[in-house]
Amino acid sequence: MKRVIGFHYTLTDKTGTVLDSSIGDEPLYFLENTQQIIPGREKVIALRNVGDKRKIEVKAPDAYGDVNPELVVKVQRTQFPPGAELKVGEQFQVNNDAHSPVFTIMEVDTAEVTVDGNHPMAGKDLFFDVEIVGMREATKEEEGHGHAHGEHGHGHH
Numbered sequence: 001m002k003r004v005i006g007f008h009y010t011l012t013d014k015t016g017t018v019l020d021s022s023i024g025d026e027p028l029y030f031l032e033n034t035q036q037i038i039p040g041r042e043k044v045i046a047l048r049n050v051g052d053k054r055k056i057e058v059k060a061p062d063a064y065g066d067v068n069p070e071l072v073v074k075v076q077r078t079q080f081p082p083g084a085e086l087k088v089g090e091q092f093q094v095n096n097d098a099h100s101p102v103f104t105i106m107e108v109d110t111a112e113v114t115v116d117g118n119h120p121m122a123g124k125d126l127f128f129d130v131e132i133v134g135m136r137e138a139t140k141e142e143e144g145h146g147h148a149h150g151e152h153g154h155g156h157h
């Protein structure tokens with residue numbers, strides 16, 4: 001029988017800046033031995049009991065990869081929809097597929113816009129503080145799907 005493990009996490013970079021956190025929100029749930037929550041080799045399932053905490057360091061190449069300078073490109077302003085608000089720091093996707101890369105606007109000038117298609121966390125060593133906050137047996141449905149459905153096993157997607 002697999003277990004569903006709930007955990008809270010706080011993600012920081014090496015300067016200690018918080019990049020993301022589940023604290024104050026719902027914990028995340030995952031089905032052990034099937035889902036990898038943290039990029040890289042390390043798995044939260046190394047933690048066995050509610051209350052277990054650990055700090056996990058994931059080096060950039062094992063996380064979101066190194067920054068690829070070829071993904072920083074200049075685009076003609078005319079390529080953007082007329083009236084689009086082009087502001088430094090704005091992010092957009094080139095189509096509606098949730099898995100397509102996110103581009104960040106780096107620079108806007110009169111003719112060209114510089115955009116960066118690297119993942120915002122590319123090139124960063126990441127530090128995850130994780131704490132196990134819940135544990136239960138997986139439902140048959142979850143085992144069939146290969147992922148957790150939330151705290152009580154009936155969240156749908």
Ligand SMILES: [Zn+2]
Pocket residue numbers: 142145147149157
């Ligand atoms: Zn499912």
